[in-house]
Amino acid sequence: MASASAAAAVVSLLYWCAFLLLLLFLCSTNNGSYAYAYINNNNNNNNGGQGRHDALQIQTTSLLRGTPWHCSPSNPQGNQYYDDEGASMMRVVHRHGPCSKLSTTTQNTTNIHTAPTRPPLTRNILSLDQSRVDSIQSILRPHSNPNANDADLPAKSGLLIGSANYIITVGLGTPKRDLSLAFDTGSDLTWTQCKPCIKRCYTQKEPIFNPSLSKSYKNVSCSSPRCSQLTSATGNSHDCSSATCVYGIQYGDQSFSSGYFAEETLRLTPTDVFPNFLFGCGQDNEGLFEGAAGLLGLGRDQLSLVSQTASKYGKYFSYCLPSISSSTGHLTLGKGSTPENLKFTPFARNPRETDSFYFVDITKIRVGGVTLSISQTVFKRSRTIIDSGTVITRLPPVAYTALRTTFRKQMKKYPLTDPVSVLDTCYDLSKYKTVLIPKISIFFSGDVEVPIDLSGIMYAVDESQACLAFAGNSHASDVGIMGNAQQQTLEVVYDVAGGKLGFATGGCS
Numbered sequence: 001m002a003s004a005s006a007a008a009a010v011v012s013l014l015y016w017c018a019f020l021l022l023l024l025f026l027c028s029t030n031n032g033s034y035a036y037a038y039i040n041n042n043n044n045n046n047n048g049g050q051g052r053h054d055a056l057q058i059q060t061t062s063l064l065r066g067t068p069w070h071c072s073p074s075n076p077q078g079n080q081y082y083d084d085e086g087a088s089m090m091r092v093v094h095r096h097g098p099c100s101k102l103s104t105t106t107q108n109t110t111n112i113h114t115a116p117t118r119p120p121l122t123r124n125i126l127s128l129d130q131s132r133v134d135s136i137q138s139i140l141r142p143h144s145n146p147n148a149n150d151a152d153l154p155a156k157s158g159l160l161i162g163s164a165n166y167i168i169t170v171g172l173g174t175p176k177r178d179l180s181l182a183f184d185t186g187s188d189l190t191w192t193q194c195k196p197c198i199k200r201c202y203t204q205k206e207p208i209f210n211p212s213l214s215k216s217y218k219n220v221s222c223s224s225p226r227c228s229q230l231t232s233a234t235g236n237s238h239d240c241s242s243a244t245c246v247y248g249i250q251y252g253d254q255s256f257s258s259g260y261f262a263e264e265t266l267r268l269t270p271t272d273v274f275p276n277f278l279f280g281c282g283q284d285n286e287g288l289f290e291g292a293a294g295l296l297g298l299g300r301d302q303l304s305l306v307s308q309t310a311s312k313y314g315k316y317f318s319y320c321l322p323s324i325s326s327s328t329g330h331l332t333l334g335k336g337s338t339p340e341n342l343k344f345t346p347f348a349r350n351p352r353e354t355d356s357f358y359f360v361d362i363t364k365i366r367v368g369g370v371t372l373s374i375s376q377t378v379f380k381r382s383r384t385i386i387d388s389g390t391v392i393t394r395l396p397p398v399a400y401t402a403l404r405t406t407f408r409k410q411m412k413k414y415p416l417t418d419p420v421s422v423l424d425t426c427y428d429l430s431k432y433k434t435v436l437i438p439k440i441s442i443f444f445s446g447d448v449e450v451p452i453d454l455s456g457i458m459y460a461v462d463e464s465q466a467c468l469a470f471a472g473n474s475h476a477s478d479v480g481i482m483g484n485a486q487q488q489t490l491e492v493v494y495d496v497a498g499g500k501l502g503f504a505t506g507g508c509s
Contacts, residue, residue: 056438063435064460087333087336089333090170091329091331092321092330122462125391126392129390129391167183169181172266174215176265177214181296190279190305191259191282191295192280192281194211195211198259199283202285202287202289203291205291211264216275217263220245220261226261229303230247236248249280255288256286257287257294258285260281260283268333280294299357300496304356315496316335316498317493318336323454342504343448343502344495344501346361358385359385360386362399363376363443366441366443367403367410367438367439374398379480381396381477382396383480387484392423393483394478396472397472399480401472404424407440410438411427413436414429415428444501444503455485489505490505491506492507
């Protein structure tokens with residue numbers, strides 16, 4: 001009996017030793033990341049007051065992994081589908097992802113119009129993004145600002161198509177030809193490349209639109225009042241070729257498109273057809289358009305898609321941008337079913353009514369449960385636009401410094417590493433399996449809180465490095481920009497006629 005009791009005691013001791021060793025192993029794994037999560041779950045104030053409800057504990061593999069090279073659409077019904085209220089809903093895809101017709105995985109080998117073979121490097125994306133931002137600043141910067149360089153740019157250039165990351169497919173002509181167009185809330189004129197490409201056409205994935213094969217194509221004459229509308233939509237005066245109206249538009253990176261101003265039948269869905277849609281039929285096109293057939297303008301001008309379809313959709317549209325490029329989002333034209341958590345903020349006054357941009361008022365920013373101490377005058381002085389084509393959100397210098405300081409304080413457990421382009425708060429996370437990321441919310445006028453998805457808080461650079469996905473402007477008066485990284489997964493609703501912008505979480509994944 002004594003021998004049996006002794007044996008049982010030994011087994012019990014070994015069991016508890018093994019348990020303690022396992023516990024020590026778990027607590028020491030990943031340089032203490034599990035212990036760090038435990039500390040924050042107990043609302044310890046050693047990390048800037050951050051508690052468990054103010055941070056996201058994530059697996060680093062989910063943050064730093066590459067994009068799965070297969071399409072996982074949010075809606076399996078194909079390219080075009082409808083909501084239950086009958087509004088036109090079209091699928092939105094990332095131009096470099098596997099769901100895009102521009103990617104090599106979907107490429108038709110018989111098509112001589114080939115697309116780029118791999119996504120651009122992060123530094124290239126951020127460089128293009130900064131070029132777009134610089135150009136927008138050139139447009140909106142007061143003419144009295146000595147830093148402005150307006151002489152080098154047309155009055156309404158600066159809309160950099162190169163960083164417009166999201167595309168939709170529309171039908172043009174009779175019979176219909178499907179075209180993949182980048183959509184942009186900062187542009188007005190819709191255009192596509194057209195044969196015979198009198199001067200030049202860049203390489204695009206799909207066959208170039210041939211107006212001679214369409215029964216519904218018509219050029220706009222130079223004497224038509226519609227020709228004069230090009231000035232506000234492009235910032236350039238129209239020209240004439242014989243009796244035909246000619247448009248020209250130049251973007252901030254010196255990309256450009258010019259050609260015939262024309263009307264054609266536009267098909268957004270099989271049932272939503274718009275005859276006599278005004279667009280640019282490009283005969284001379286060059287720049288960083290990266291395989292897309294052209295541009296779909298969602299700005300405020302009378303030539304934008306929003307205005308030309310107002311009789312049906314009432315100048316009301318919304319979109320959701322997917323958080324990863326292997327998923328899909330949507331662009332909805334018209335007022336469909338309304339999300340229960342939708343909240344609206346009024347559009348801010350546009351200082352120049354000729355501008356296409358949508359202005360909003362930021363009132364405050366919260367990081368990891370801490371409301372940043374930023375004077376209201378900081379945001380009022382710079383003003384803010386929301387832009388589907390800019391990637392990284394830009395803030396006034398004072399606001400960005402406050403955000404960065406608080407974010408770094410709450411991320412002090414993790415080692416900082418070298419900046420990447422405009423991103424100056426970057427971390428080496430290669431030794432961690434889990435990390436705790438502070439939540440970030442942006443508040444707009446009307447006390448509208450917009451929680452930012454993880455994809456808009458941390459921008460993954462490679463398999464080990466991720467950066468805070470915000471940047472600061474150079475000057476306090478430079479306009480702030482809410483970029484598309486911070487809009488991901490949100491349902492973003494533009495009630496243009498009603499003068500307000502709405503946000504709802506959970507619009508897509």
